[in-house]
Amino acid sequence: MSTVQRILAALPAKPTQMLPQACYTDPAFFTFEQRSVFAKSWICVGRVEQIPIPGDCLSVPAAGEPIIVIRNEAGGVHAVSAVCQHRGEILECSGPRHLRCPLHFWTYDLTGALVGAPRTGAEELRRLRTEVRLPSVRLELWHGFIFVNLDGQASPLGPSLAKVEPFWEGYEAADLVAIPPKMADTPLPWNWKVHVENFTDAYHPEFVHRGTHDFAPSVHPDGGVEFTSMEDGDNAILRTVPLISADGGMMQDGWGEAAAFPAIQTLPEAQRRRLVFVLLPPSMTLVFAPGAVAYTLISPVGAEATLASSDRVTAGGWLLPRTTTKLPDFDQRKAAVQEGAAKIWAQDVPLNLGMQDGKRSRFGPPGYYTALETTLVQFNAWLLHAYRRAAGTVAETRVCP
Ligand code: FES
Ligand SMILES: [Fe+2]
Numbered sequence: 513m514s515t516v517q518r519i520l521a522a523l524p525a526k527p528t529q530m531l532p533q534a535c536y537t538d539p540a541f542f543t544f545e546q547r548s549v550f551a552k553s554w555i556c557v558g559r560v561e562q563i564p565i566p567g568d569c570l571s572v573p574a575a576g577e578p579i580i581v582i583r584n585e586a587g588g589v590h591a592v593s594a595v596c597q598h599r600g601e602i603l604e605c606s607g608p609r610h611l612r613c614p615l616h617f618w619t620y621d622l623t624g625a626l627v628g629a630p631r632t633g634a635e636e637l638r639r640l641r642t643e644v645r646l647p648s649v650r651l652e653l654w655h656g657f658i659f660v661n662l663d664g665q666a667s668p669l670g671p672s673l674a675k676v677e678p679f680w681e682g683y684e685a686a687d688l689v690a691i692p693p694k695m696a697d698t699p700l701p702w703n704w705k706v707h708v709e710n711f712t713d714a715y716h717p718e719f720v721h722r723g724t725h726d727f728a729p730s731v732h733p734d735g736g737v738e739f740t741s742m743e744d745g746d747n748a749i750l751r752t753v754p755l756i757s758a759d760g761g762m763m764q765d766g767w768g769e770a771a772a773f774p775a776i777q778t779l780p781e782a783q784r785r786r787l788v789f790v791l792l793p794p795s796m797t798l799v800f801a802p803g804a805v806a807y808t809l810i811s812p813v814g815a816e817a818t819l820a821s822s823d824r825v826t827a828g829g830w831l832l833p834r835t836t837t838k839l840p841d842f843d844q845r846k847a848a849v850q851e852g853a854a855k856i857w858a859q860d861v862p863l864n865l866g867m868q869d870g871k872r873s874r875f876g877p878p879g880y881y882t883a884l885e886t887t888l889v890q891f892n893a894w895l896l897h898a899y900r901r902a903a904g905t906v907a908e909t910r911v912c913p
Contacts, residue, residue: 515540520903527892530879535895536703536871542815548902549794549895550575554652554659554669554747556796556809557581559690560589561656567622569605573811574660578602579649580611581658584622589653591660592624592646603646611646620646655680656690656831657796657807672747675740679750679788679800682779686833691846693809693829699817700825702868704794704810705895707818710864711808712791712891714751715884720863724766724856728753728787730884739886742893749791749890758784761803762823764848766856772848773803773836791887793894797822805831806853816868823850824857 513521515534519541522532535541557572558581569582571594578594580603592611594603601615610627611620619628624646629637650661652669659669700707710716714737717725730737730753738752758781761771767787775784779802788800797808807829808822822829827850839845870876881889 516544527889533871533876539815546576549898552663553794554661556657556659558658559656561690567608571605582622591649591651597644672745676748685778686776688831689834691828691830693821694827696819696821696826699813699819702864704812704818706867711797712887720859727756727767742890749887751887752786752788754786759802761801762849762852764851766852771803772845775802823853
């Protein structure tokens with residue numbers, strides 16, 4: 513029995529139990545996850561604003577595969593493999609109207625069709641043009657976010673995010689512009705699941721984030737965190753927490769009343785009094801706040817190596833009303849949000865390091881989830897489904913608590 517088979521055989525029967533520790537530490541299991549989870553999931557790789565005009569493109573990794581996302585001549589966005597179909601060199605965006613391989617200069621048009629192959633005869637080139645193109649990769653846009661999926665059979669993304677839709681109400685009416693996150697180049701030394709569990713955990717803020725998160729409490733006499741149920745096919749795990757007063761947001765000391773990004777006037781009343789934390793497993797998180805939508809892109813590169821790009825970890829990662837970006841002191845406001853997010857992150861980092869260390873201990877617990885950890889149980893359900901589907905022991909539909 514291989515290591516991966518042994519780990520799969522040890523998966524808990526129910527998502528209310530923790531996954532085996534090896535799911536967080538074993539390199540072979542990480543390879544299995546890349547192939548069986550990430551390569552079959554919708555992965556967010558950026559925003560449409562990053563490629564505004566035909567010929568613009570993004571070189572991005574998805575499930576360990578180099579991908580190029582291109583704005584084509586007709587204005588649409590599509591994705592192709594970045595692996596040259598001559599001998600397999602990796603293409604980079606080279607524009608403006610074509611992709612050119614750096615090794616022997618084979619060129620492809622914006623749809624991925626072969627255009628040129630130097631030193632081949634006219635007859636041979638004609639034949640190659642009919643046979644060679646960069647493989648297409650499935651792509652879907654969701655509120656301006658670009659998602660790709662390496663699995664041609666995967667279910668469409670949009671319906672799986674249906675339960676997030678109500679929370680967009682009023683945001684796009686504010687003429688949002690994206691400030692994409694600075695892309696991380698240094699991996700964080702923990703498993704990607706430790707990273708997203710930290711994000712989605714409503715239990716820890718009152719203990720870990722004293723002074724930076726009290727304004728958005730999970731526990732409050734007037735009502736605290738609220739969860740949603742997880743239905744078959746859902747690809748979103750979310751929670752809402754109240755704000756102590758309306759129109760608050762991120763300040764230089766964390767969440768607070770005097771938000772650096774002004775509240776968005778087109779939001780419904782309820783949304784100006786809460787934060788909505790959304791995990792889109794496996795690669796993205798979003799926070800809907802009264803003044804902004806903040807997002808994180810996650811790209812694991814090893815069992816204990818995770819790239820994460822966001823205002824907490826690197827910089828940027830916001831959707832903001834255009835009016836906010838035009839404020840004369842916008843740079844100071846950005847800096848304040850960055851500082852507040854970094855303070856919250858500085859409180860999380862040692863805990864994530866500790867959690868990853870715990871995954872290597874012989875004394876690791878079977879685990880116990882409180883009611884405040886409902887989203888972690890939902891994430892376990894999502895993972896168990898993905899693992900069992902890959903192992904051929906579960907049907908396509910997902911059963912969640
Ligand atoms: S490998 Fe790309 S042109 Fe030769
Ligand atoms: Fe935290």
